[in-house]
Amino acid sequence: xxxxxxxxxxxxxxxxxxxxxxxxxxxxxxxxxxxxxxxxxxxxxxxxxxxxxxxxxxxxxxxxxxxxxxxxxxxxxxxxxxxxxxxxxxxxxxxxxxxxxxxxxxxxxxxxxxxxxxxxxxxxxxxxxxxxxxxxxxxxxxxxxxxxxxxxxxxxxxxxxxxxxxxxxxxxxxxxxxxxxxxxxxxxxxxxxxxxxxxxxxxxxxxxxxxxxxxxxxxxxxxxxxxxxxxxxxxxxxxxxxxxxxxxxxxxxxxxxxxxxxxxxxxxxxxxxxxxxxxxxxxxxxxxxxxxxxxxxxxxxxxxxxxxxxxxxxxxxxxxxxxxxxxxxxxxxxxxxxxxxxxxxxxxxxxxxxxxxxxxxxxxxxxxxxxxxxxxxxxxxxxxxxxxxxxxxxxxxxxxxxxxxxxxxxxxxxxxxxxxxxxxxxxxxxxxxxxxxxxxxxxxxxxxxxxxxxxxxxxxxxxxxxxxxxxxxxxxxxxxxxxxxxxxxxxxxxxxxxxxxxxxxxxxxxxxxxxxxxxxxxxxxxxxxxxxxxxxxxxx
Numbered sequence: 001x002x003x004x005x006x007x008x009x010x011x012x013x014x015x016x017x018x019x020x021x022x023x024x025x026x027x028x029x030x031x032x033x034x035x036x037x038x039x040x041x042x043x044x045x046x047x048x049x050x051x052x053x054x055x056x057x058x059x060x061x062x063x064x065x066x067x068x069x070x071x072x073x074x075x076x077x078x079x080x081x082x083x084x085x086x087x088x089x090x091x092x093x094x095x096x097x098x099x100x101x102x103x104x105x106x107x108x109x110x111x112x113x114x115x116x117x118x119x120x121x122x123x124x125x126x127x128x129x130x131x132x133x134x135x136x137x138x139x140x141x142x143x144x145x146x147x148x149x150x151x152x153x154x155x156x157x158x159x160x161x162x163x164x165x166x167x168x169x170x171x172x173x174x175x176x177x178x179x180x181x182x183x184x185x186x187x188x189x190x191x192x193x194x195x196x197x198x199x200x201x202x203x204x205x206x207x208x209x210x211x212x213x214x215x216x217x218x219x220x221x222x223x224x225x226x227x228x229x230x231x232x233x234x235x236x237x238x239x240x241x242x243x244x245x246x247x248x249x250x251x252x253x254x255x256x257x258x259x260x261x262x263x264x265x266x267x268x269x270x271x272x273x274x275x276x277x278x279x280x281x282x283x284x285x286x287x288x289x290x291x292x293x294x295x296x297x298x299x300x301x302x303x304x305x306x307x308x309x310x311x312x313x314x315x316x317x318x319x320x321x322x323x324x325x326x327x328x329x330x331x332x333x334x335x336x337x338x339x340x341x342x343x344x345x346x347x348x349x350x351x352x353x354x355x356x357x358x359x360x361x362x363x364x365x366x367x368x369x370x371x372x373x374x375x376x377x378x379x380x381x382x383x384x385x386x387x388x389x390x391x392x393x394x395x396x397x398x399x400x401x402x403x404x405x406x407x408x409x410x411x412x413x414x415x416x417x418x419x420x421x422x423x424x425x426x427x428x429x430x431x432x433x434x435x436x437x438x439x440x441x442x443x444x445x446x447x448x449x450x451x452x453x454x455x456x457x458x459x460x461x462x463x464x465x466x467x468x469x470x471x472x473x474x475x476x477x478x479x480x481x482x483x484x485x486x487x488x489x490x491x492x493x494x495x496x497x498x499x500x501x502x503x504x505x506x507x508x509x510x511x512x513x514x515x516x517x518x519x520x521x522x523x524x525x526x527x528x529x530x531x532x533x534x535x536x537x538x539x540x
Contacts, residue, residue, distance in 0.1 A: 051146035056136065058149065059129035063122045070118035076168050077115025079103075085113035097167040115163040124156035141201045151194050158187040227253070251354065251383050255398045294347045298531045301340035301357070303453030303502075307521030308333050309486075310510045313410040313419035329368040329510070330422035332406050336361030336378065338453025338525075354385040359454040363404055365423055374421070378404050378456055384431055388439075395433030399449055399456075403429055406457045408484035408510055423457060439476055440468035452502065452525045458482075459506060459521065464490070473497070485509055486519075500527035 069075045076094035087110040088094040095111040098104045103112060132149050139145050161184050166174035173183040180188075228250060309332050316325020342355025360379040367373070384397025406423045433450045437443030447462040449455040464480025478490045486508035493501045502525035509519050 051143045052136075055146040055149045056129060056132050059125040059132065059153065062153075063125040063129070066118045066121040066125065069121070070116070073111070074168065075117050075121070076111070076165050077117040077163050078165050079112045080115050080163075081113070082115070084116060084119075086116045087111050087113055093168070094165075097165070101167065114165065117160060117164045117168075120160045120163060121157075124160065125153075128152045128156065139198075139202060144198050144201055147194050147198050147201075151191055151198070154187045154191050154194075158184050158191075161187075251385055255383060255400070293534055294345065295532065295534045296343065296345045297529050297533070299340075299342045299344065299355070299500075299527045299529050301338070301342070301452060301525055301527045303338045303340075303523060303525035304336070305338075305361075305451075305453055305459075305504075305521070305523030306333075306335040307458070307506065307519075309406075309408075309458055309519045309521060311406045311408050311410065311422040312510060313412070313422045315412045315414050315419050316416040317413060324416050326416055326418045328370065328419045328422070330406070331366040331368065332363070332422070332457065333366075334361060334363045334378070334457055336454040336456070336523075340382075340452060344529075349390045351388045352386070353388075355383075357382040357384070357452060359456075361454065363423070363457050365406075365421065367420070367422075369418065370420075372420070376402075376404060378402060378454070380454070380456070382431065384450075386433060388435070390438050391436070393433065393435035393445070395431070395450065397431035397450075399429045399431060400427065403427065404457045405429070405455075405460050408482070408486070429460075439466070439474075440470055440472045442467045443476075445478075451504065451523065453523065459488075459504075459523075462488070464488075474500075482506070482509075488521075497532075498529055500529070501525070502527070 066075075073088035073092035073094035076088065076092075076097070089111075090109055092111065094114065095104065095108075098111050099108075128149065131152065132145065136145055139148065161169075161181055166176065166181055168174070169181060169183055173181065173186075175182045177185060231250060310329060311332060312327055312329045314325050314327040316323050318324055336359055338357055338359035340355060340357035342353050344351065344353045358379075358381050360377070362375060363378050364373065364375045378401075380399045380401025380403055382397055382399050384395060386393065386395030403426050404423050405426075410419075410422060410424075412419075429449055431450050432448040433445070435443055435445040443466050445464055445466065447464070449460045451459050451462070459482065461483055462480050463483055464478045466476045466478035468474075468476045474492060474494045476492050478492075480488055480490070482488065486506060488504060488506035490504045491502065493503075495501065502523075504521075504523040504525075506521035507519065511519070
């Protein structure tokens with residue numbers, strides 16, 4: 001809500017609801033974001049400084065967000081004869097406003113040549129980010145780094161506004177007074193106040209000592225529950241893309257509370273996570289190319305996986321011919337079952353999916369030399385989210401539970417002794433998905449712990465090539481490697497937009513001299529899609 005424009009706020013005051021399609025305003029997002037951080041620190045009784053954590057990540061996140069503005073043409077510039085000028089198509093805000101103002105007619109297919117204002121925003125944001133990174137230790141008082149970043153950002157925006165078309169600011173902020181836009185006057189009023197606050201705080205820089213105490217998991221769970229209730233009750237205030245962005249933030253927060261049960265956070269991990277989420281939120285705030293309809297549906301999934309494979313574990317010291325070590329091979333067997341639920345939204349060529357998978361099964365390990373056999377239960381929860389467009393896709397998630405994974409080649413530098421197990425255990429493991437290339441033609445993707453019903457204990461890393469053979473209904477066939485000498489075939493087969501079958505067959509790998517087992521692994525996932533809903537979206 002903080003990123004709304006003055007026009008949207010005026011509409012909200014009159015109707016107590018936002019316009020069906022309202023725009024976003026970065027200045028409002030920064031201002032109310034700063035206020036929100038301050039209130040959060042007060043309400044949650046956070047004793048240590050948090051503003052500077054966001055100071056460096058924010059400009060880089062803004063640079064990512066402005067890429068969407070550049071593609072959409074929402075923050076369009078004044079007309080120019082410069083060789084750096086750009087033009088937009090007839091379905092963009094730049095063309096629409098120029099047409100309504102009488103500068104274009106029905107005979108025009110493109111907008112006027114205008115200043116690439118989003119490019120100016122991107123360059124200024126990157127410069128500010130590097131400046132703050134370079135001089136991050138200049139200010140002594142906590143919080144002054146963030147305030148100085150605000151000064152630099154607002155100052156750069158003040159200059160860029162001279163190249164930006166007033167129509168792109170809206171009727172309120174784009175109004176001209178004394179040769180300046182109303183938004184520029186606001187910047188001029190805020191910048192001196194921020195500078196005064198910075199030097200006043202720096203002059204009286206008596207630093208307070210504080211002790212960082214980790215909140216009890218119950219407290220964090222209550223805070224998280226409050227955020228979830230608020231997001232749910234206010235869900236109709238947000239567009240689909242905005243609500244998806246909120247989920248992107250809430251899911252990592254949920255994951256963070258779960259992780260806290262198992263381990264303690266270190267300050268470096270906290271800062272890295274906050275910086276990543278800040279940049280990610282700006283990425284999700286970015287505009288996308290306008291489309292005419294949006295489709296959503298839900299899916300329930302069931303699946304089974306099982307198989308036999310072999311690993312070895314080597315423990316010793318030294319390298320090459322000088323290495324002194326002992327090796328033991330292990331025969332592995334497993335059976336896993338899983339269920340899942342997900343929500344998918346499709347807007348044009350953009351698809352977002354988020355959900356929760358769960359799995360449980362047994363894993364048996366037999367040591368070839370010592371003949372010791374162990375059996376353990378694997379179970380876990382897997383919240384995840386994925387974002388796919390034509391040329392690339394990204395996704396992330398987390399596995400939490402009693403997790404076991406078996407490295408095919410496990411070489412350990414330690415005192416030489418006979419290994420007792422070929423399996424590692426962990427309560428938490430990450431999930432990652434990256435794809436490049438159009439799925440209906442040809443693509444390459446990398447997956448880490450991204451396989452339904454379960455990537456454990458064996459299929460936790462995959463590099464694959466795939467193709468949809470020209471079909472655009474989601475079908476694809478993939479061939480890949482686990483990067484340890486074994487291969488697999490996999491497919492995604494939709495049937496009448498209601499069902500999806502996902503078979504996976506994996507073969508090959510290590511074979512010891514005494515081994516006679518046939519190594520293969522198989523899994524299959526069945527999806528049922530329901531609740532299809534298509535909405536027409538009015539072009540901006």
